[in-house]
Amino acid sequence: MASSNDIKNGSVLKIDGQLWTITDFQHVKPGKGGAFVRTKMKNVLSGKVVDKTYNAGAKVEFEIVDRRDMQYLYNDGANYIFMDPDTFDQIPVSPEIMGDAKDFLLENEKAQIGSNNGNPIFIELPMSVVLEVTYTEPGLQGDRSSGGTKPATLETGREIQVPLFLNVGTKVKVDTRSGDYISRVND
Known part of the structure; x- marks a missing residue:
């Protein structure tokens, strides 16, 4: 104590x-x-x-939480599998613990996993991630300066609101805490 x-x-x-x-x-x-x-x-x-x-x-009563940087490998259908890049140990993380993080995480991306007594209890993503727009309606000519938005589907399947001028294939920076569009990313 x-x-x-x-x-x-x-x-x-x-x-x-x-x-x-x-x-x-x-x-x-x-x-x-x-x-x-x-x-x-x-x-x-x-x-x-x-x-x-x-x-x-x-x-x-304080609890010890081990925070480790892990690499997301794949979803096996039931769990999300992460690997420690130093030891190559793999751990499963349940969908309940993943929460909305699954909407922003691509294979081979890094995330921080918090564990207590060897059991994953939370996942922390970077503040923002870069994802590609896989579907959105085409932007209309003349909509370049207005503040309107339209729905767009990202490569992870997450749907967000983006400015009207964005098209399919555009990479965007997304806030992982709120799921909001931040900016367009030029390659």
Whole structure:
């Protein structure tokens, strides 16, 4: 057991049998009363975000999470298979843990896998990825400057909104957190 004074961003706590990652914390020492720690934490499995306050010095249970850069190899039909590029160990990651990450990950791309006691518990992608547009309606002449958008399907199967001037075969940068179009990428 550790103290709430040891809480930092990225710490993983075990609360009621569930793992929570600290996304934001603040040590507060008011003029009156005792000091406390205000935290914002995200459930590792569900993604639910909650605020929780601890008295200074309160006992909390930290969990050790091993974060490793892994390379995505393939989907075997049931799981997504990742390989550690240093040891060549392969691990399966379930679709539940993959979540929306599967919509932004191509074979041989890198991602960070967080494991607890040898079991994958979350996946973190880079902030943005470059993907190719495989289907979209043709852009109309004269739509170059308007702020309109149209649906486009990416090579992973994910559908996003893109500017009207983009066509099939265009590479685009996509935000992996929101799934939003960021920019066109010139080769």
